[in-house]
Amino acid sequence: MKRFTPAELDELATRTLANYDSRAQAFWEGTREHDVTQNYEALLRALEGEPPFRILDFGCGPGRDVAYFSSLGHHVVGLDGAARFVEMARAHTGCEILHQSFYRLSLGSSRFDGIFANASLFHVPQSELARVLGELREALAPRGVLFSSNPRGDDTEGWNGDRFGAFHTIDGWRGYVVAAGFEEIEHYYRPAGLPREQQPWLASVWRKV
Numbered sequence: 001m002k003r004f005t006p007a008e009l010d011e012l013a014t015r016t017l018a019n020y021d022s023r024a025q026a027f028w029e030g031t032r033e034h035d036v037t038q039n040y041e042a043l044l045r046a047l048e049g050e051p052p053f054r055i056l057d058f059g060c061g062p063g064r065d066v067a068y069f070s071s072l073g074h075h076v077v078g079l080d081g082a083a084r085f086v087e088m089a090r091a092h093t094g095c096e097i098l099h100q101s102f103y104r105l106s107l108g109s110s111r112f113d114g115i116f117a118n119a120s121l122f123h124v125p126q127s128e129l130a131r132v133l134g135e136l137r138e139a140l141a142p143r144g145v146l147f148s149s150n151p152r153g154d155d156t157e158g159w160n161g162d163r164f165g166a167f168h169t170i171d172g173w174r175g176y177v178v179a180a181g182f183e184e185i186e187h188y189y190r191p192a193g194l195p196r197e198q199q200p201w202l203a204s205v206w207r208k209v
Contacts, residue, residue, distance in 0.1 A: 001126045002157075009103050009128070012164050016123060017082045017101075019162040020061075024084035028062040036118060036149075038192060039203055040068060043114050043147040046185050046205050053113040056139065059120020060097065063089030069116070070095055077112075102132060107139035114145045119201075122150035122165050126157055126176075129166075133180035140208045146182060148173075149190070152202035170202060182206035 004012065020027065047053050052074045057066045060078030062085055069076045070093060078089045078097040086099045100106060102124055115136055124132050136146060153167020168176075170187055178184070185207055189199035 003127045004125055009125075012125070013081060013101050013103055016163045020082040021084045024062065024082065024088060027085075028064075028088060031061070032064050034064075036065070038188075038190065039116075039118055039147065039149055040065070042186065042188075042203060042205050043116050043145060046145045046147075046207065047114050048143055049113070054111065054141075056107070056112045056115045058115050058117040058136070059102070059123070060089050061085050063092040063095075063097070065116060065118060066093045066095050066097070103128060105132070105135045107135060109138055110141045110144075111139050112144060113141050115140060115147065117146065117148045119149055119151075121148050122167065123163070124166065125164070126155075126166050129176045130180060133177060133182075137181050137208050142208065144208045145185070146177070146206045146208070147203070148177075148206070149201050149203040151200050152189070168202065170204070173202065173204065177204070177206050181209060183209045 054075045055069050057076060057078045060066050060080050063078060066076050066078040066089055076095050078095060079100055080086050080089065081101045083099060086097050089097045151167055155169055155172040157166035174184060183206065185205040187204035189196060190201040190203055191199060
């Protein structure tokens with residue numbers, strides 16, 4: 001596992017976010033119709049208590065999922081490191097959108113009932129996962145829920161063009177999240193109904209313990 005210096009982390013974030021900023025409109029047009037209903041439902045059915053819930057969309061992009069949860073009456077906050085995505089999400093949703101790097105979070109304590117991290121946490125290097133997952137856990141209320149969906153892989157990490165990503169097996173990912181103070185509720189692979197080799201996404205749901 002490579003250990004990154006603070007300067008290297010800043011460079012990693014800058015390069016990855018610049019890639020997203022440069023193609024923000026194309027990203028929006030290419031993803032806004034994606035059906036992630038299965039992921040929405042996985043988070044919502046794990047939440048305890050009565051709605052409306054306080055939900056953080058971690059890595060919200062242009063705001064598709066913020067808009068969905070908000071349309072159900074939940075209190076939703078988005079977060080993204082890409083400035084263009086933050087502008088777009090604010091315009092598309094009217095919700096609070098935090099402009100924060102995943103590596104420099106300021107979320108407060110017990111603020112959210114659920115965190116929806118759809119295609120975002122895989123940008124966190126393995127050496128930083130313990131810290132970032134710990135900060136997300138701190139931001140959750142007792143027995144709060146973390147949903148994560150990442151492109152699966154063989155517990156490797158590196159550059160794909162100008163984006164950095166880490167790609168986990170379920171066993172490898174489970175090790176990080178359990179060590180951060182969560183218990184597993186469920187995991188599954190997407191898209192549903194296809195052979196495993198045609199399911200590039202690993203989704204998992206966790207409860208703060």
